[in-house]
Amino acid sequence: MPSPVTIAELVERNKAYATKHVPLPYFSEFGNLEQHPPAVVVVTCADPRCIPETFLDLKSPETVVLRTAGGRVKPIFNDLLYLDGLLPLTSIMVIHHTDCGKSFMTDGEARSALKTRLPDVKEIDSMEFGAFKDSTLEQSVKDDILFLREAPLLRRELGEASVGFTYDVKTGGLTPVQVSNKK
Numbered sequence: 362m363p364s365p366v367t368i369a370e371l372v373e374r375n376k377a378y379a380t381k382h383v384p385l386p387y388f389s390e391f392g393n394l395e396q397h398p399p400a401v402v403v404v405t406c407a408d409p410r411c412i413p414e415t416f417l418d419l420k421s422p423e424t425v426v427l428r429t430a431g432g433r434v435k436p437i438f439n440d441l442l443y444l445d446g447l448l449p450l451t452s453i454m455v456i457h458h459t460d461c462g463k464s465f466m467t468d469g470e471a472r473s474a475l476k477t478r479l480p481d482v483k484e485i486d487s488m489e490f491g492a493f494k495d496s497t498l499e500q501s502v503k504d505d506i507l508f509l510r511e512a513p514l515l516r517r518e519l520g521e522a523s524v525g526f527t528y529d530v531k532t533g534g535l536t537p538v539q540v541s542n543k544k
């Protein structure tokens with residue numbers, strides 16, 4: 362088995378990368394250049410097999426990408442609110458992927474695992490991890506889209522412009538997840 366990459370190796374790779382880096386605009390330069398600031402936020406998993414820059418063929422600075430474990434939206438909700446004040450956002454694309462690590466445990470199992478190390482910490486009992494072993498991939502996407510559409514603090518037009526997909530790490534393809542509003 363190959364040895365895992367080290368930070369020292371990554372720093373060396375950066376030195377090689379920086380020799381061919383194309384300068385990117387500062388905020389103050391948007392508008393002067395032929396570039397539009399990002400309008401779409403992509404929320405997806407931090408899993409190293411789930412790299413939207415690759416599977417969406419993203420060109421910087423077209424989109425903002427926020428990656429969390431599972432691509433769940435609650436942990437980055439404050440970031441969405443902040444970004445909506447900073448950028449002319451039009452839509453949010455939520456992508457969860459097949460074989461996601463968040464599908465291997467339930468929140469209850471994650472709490473139990475943490476409790477074996479920290480048995481006396483009561484606040485663990487109410488912690489949420491967004492795990493979805495007891496659900497399905499499509500349902501986790503639906504839950505996040507409905508959360509965004511119903512979040513009172515999120516600008517209504519932006520919440521309504523949330524769309525969900527699943528990403529297949531074997532085929533590289535996206536499948537849309539249809540979400541009908543509860544109300």
Ligand SMILES: [Zn+2]
Pocket residue numbers: 406407408411430431432458460461462463
């Ligand atoms: Zn994942």
